[in-house]
Amino acid sequence: MPDGRARIRAVYPGSFDPFTPGHANVVNRARRIFDEVVVLVAVNSSKHPRLGEEDRAAAVRATLPADWTSVTVAAWSGLTSTYCRRHDIGVIIRGVRNTTDLWAEYQLAAMNQSLGVPTVFLPAQPELAAVSSTVVRTMKGMT
Secondary structure (H helix, E strand, O other), X not given: OOOOOOOOEXXXXXXXXXXXXXXXXXXXXXXXXXXXXEEEXXXXXXXOOOOOHHHHHHHHHHHOOOOOOOEEEEEEXXXXXXXXXXXXXXXXXXXXXXXXXXXXXXXXXXXXXXXXXXXXEEEXXXXXXXXXXXXXXXXXXXX
């Protein structure tokens, strides 16, 4: 970079089934902090998404504004820390909505830190804290 500062690349992993306004808000805030953000559509063995990761990645890409040029989307089925090492990404971003999220995310962050990748937590905006992918799926099923 012209100012001599190293570029900081971050990854925002999740199942994104579906990608919610809260997810978009986290990405928007993260892109203002980091030079590049990769939205990593991941496989979570404890979840059973309606679509495969490539289709979910395409859906996320379709929702992101075209002028968010520092944001890319990728599908991945391994550990997030492995993706980070392979793609020279220095930090993991996690959004947290409440203390339950924070505790679960803290445990993952500790594991990822031990694997050499720190985590940055971004708290949910208050008006978006109650919106989860599960709630969005439930609401879509009711319409």
